[in-house]
Amino acid sequence: MSNASPRPLSIAAASPLRGTVTVPGDKSISHRSLMFAGLAVGESRIRGLLEGEDVLATAAAMRAMGADIVREDDGSWTVHGVGVGGLLQPQTALDMGNSGTSTRLLMGLVASHPITATFVGDASLSKRPMARVTEPLAMMGADFTTSPGGRLPLTMRGLCPAVPIAYTLPIASAQVKSAILLAGLNTPGITRVIEPVPTRDHSERMLRGFGADLIVEETPEGRVISITGEATLKPQSIDVPGDPSSAGFWMVAASIVPGSNITIRNVLMNPTRTGLVAALRLMGASIEAVDTRDVGGESVADLRVRHASLSGIEVPADLAPSMIDEYPILFVAAAFARGITVARGAHELRVKESDRIATMAAALTLAGVSVTEHEDGLTIEGRDGEPLAGTGGDRVASLLDHRIAMSMAVAGMHSREAVLIDDAAPIATSYPAFIDTATSLGAAPQWVAA
Numbered sequence: 001m002s003n004a005s006p007r008p009l010s011i012a013a014a015s016p017l018r019g020t021v022t023v024p025g026d027k028s029i030s031h032r033s034l035m036f037a038g039l040a041v042g043e044s045r046i047r048g049l050l051e052g053e054d055v056l057a058t059a060a061a062m063r064a065m066g067a068d069i070v071r072e073d074d075g076s077w078t079v080h081g082v083g084v085g086g087l088l089q090p091q092t093a094l095d096m097g098n099s100g101t102s103t104r105l106l107m108g109l110v111a112s113h114p115i116t117a118t119f120v121g122d123a124s125l126s127k128r129p130m131a132r133v134t135e136p137l138a139m140m141g142a143d144f145t146t147s148p149g150g151r152l153p154l155t156m157r158g159l160c161p162a163v164p165i166a167y168t169l170p171i172a173s174a175q176v177k178s179a180i181l182l183a184g185l186n187t188p189g190i191t192r193v194i195e196p197v198p199t200r201d202h203s204e205r206m207l208r209g210f211g212a213d214l215i216v217e218e219t220p221e222g223r224v225i226s227i228t229g230e231a232t233l234k235p236q237s238i239d240v241p242g243d244p245s246s247a248g249f250w251m252v253a254a255s256i257v258p259g260s261n262i263t264i265r266n267v268l269m270n271p272t273r274t275g276l277v278a279a280l281r282l283m284g285a286s287i288e289a290v291d292t293r294d295v296g297g298e299s300v301a302d303l304r305v306r307h308a309s310l311s312g313i314e315v316p317a318d319l320a321p322s323m324i325d326e327y328p329i330l331f332v333a334a335a336f337a338r339g340i341t342v343a344r345g346a347h348e349l350r351v352k353e354s355d356r357i358a359t360m361a362a363a364l365t366l367a368g369v370s371v372t373e374h375e376d377g378l379t380i381e382g383r384d385g386e387p388l389a390g391t392g393g394d395r396v397a398s399l400l401d402h403r404i405a406m407s408m409a410v411a412g413m414h415s416r417e418a419v420l421i422d423d424a425a426p427i428a429t430s431y432p433a434f435i436d437t438a439t440s441l442g443a444a445p446q447w448v449a450a
């Protein structure tokens with residue numbers, strides 16, 4: 001996983017995109033399903049789990065710490081948990097591959113168990129900041145030996161019983177929030193996280209579903225989330241809804257390729273995740289949610305998306321937490337809009353799988369788009385529906401970042417000559433079927449020789 005060989009991809013003008021697609025299970029919910037089921041007492045069943053490399057890294061780590069996790073013949077997953085407090089000492093380093101969510105949430109779990117664990121990852125993950133979780137987890141009593149800059153590889157020793165804390169998030173991060181709440185699961189007393197800016201709330205919803213004593217209060221300081229340890233989690237039957245972050249690629253693809261008309265089935269519409277839909281609608285996109293329904297306590301809908309003339313906008317900065325992973329594909333939409341799009345207030349993009357501000361600025365510039373880079377975002381001059389010229393035989397650098405590879409593949413779908421991407425292998429971290437789905441909709445991605 002950490003050493004996959006590069007796989008260059010070429011993609012050029014698509015015929016109109018038509019048809020119905022089903023996106024894979026939500027990545028955030030998939031990670032949490034395995035972790036919480038792995039801590040429950042008894043058998044949980046998960047349907048629709050995302051079988052991408054990031055989630056498989058979580059499964060392997062939970063197995064290494066004692067959970068029994070099996071993929072059944074019908075594609076569902078069965079998990080027998082160890083019980084909160086029951087995680088075992090892993091015998092080898094936990095390989096987190098490319099996955100920030102696996103790393104930070106599992107560090108939270110280890111923090112309140114009496115075990116030592118070493119976390120390693122690929123070149124991208126090894127550059128990402130971990131102090132945002134090691135600092136609060138150290139306050140709870142965990143001990144860390146990190147690589148320079150507080151990065152991976154790192155070894156941590158949990159403390160049991162750990163010390164409950166009340167912690168105000170200095171950055172809007174669901175991973176940091178979740179790491180602390182997960183440490184709180186096995187910590188006697190009440191662990192509190194104060195979230196001035198709301199972020200995705202899957203940990204809160206799911207932990208409550210698994211029977212944890214967790215309350216959320218809206219206060220003038222923000223959302224206060226309190227979890228009482230030591231919790232007992234009850235096994236669950238989970239249907240993972242489709243990932244809105246994966247659906248985002250098709251929303252933009254259908255919006256920019258003339259004549260397109262597609263339906264994306266079963267998309268999670270949790271309001272902490274729908275920022276891209278809101279931003280695209282502000283730009284004039286035609287996205288209609290049909291058959292909105294409740295699946296396991298989450299709102300889910302089918303999205304009908306038709307080609308539309310997009311206009312440049314100032315992207316409201318308060319949408320950032322609810323579309324943080326969707327900026328790369330929003331930048332692609334902006335490249336085809338009429339007029340200027342300004343997206344600021346998204347500084348966190350600098351510390352994702354790649355520096356997504358710099359990486360997308362370079363990628364779009366190579367494809368002939370006029371882009372200005374800011375410390376916290378981009379200004380993009382739209383082409384008013386005109387196709388890109390292509391990358392002229394040069395290769396976009398995806399820098400081990402799945403969302404860059406997929407976003408630039410979508411850009412290629414409305415390009416006269418090919419957009420070449422140096423390495424599309426990272427797509428498998430979150431969306432293994434992306435290339436097949438693109439082909440089924442009428443696009444023509446081609447693997448090329450390295």
Ligand SMILES: O=C(O)C1=C[C@@H](OP(=O)(O)O)[C@@H](O)[C@H](O)C1
Binds near residue numbers: 029101
């Ligand atoms: O909690 C989660 O599942 C995630 C939270 C976000 O990260 P941050 O919390 O670092 O913003 C997001 O970028 C990531 O893809 C998944």
Ligand SMILES: C=C(OP(=O)(O)O)C(=O)O
Binds near residue numbers: 098099101403
């Ligand atoms: C940022 C992402 O994931 P992670 O932080 O889990 O690596 C992502 O999927 O875009």
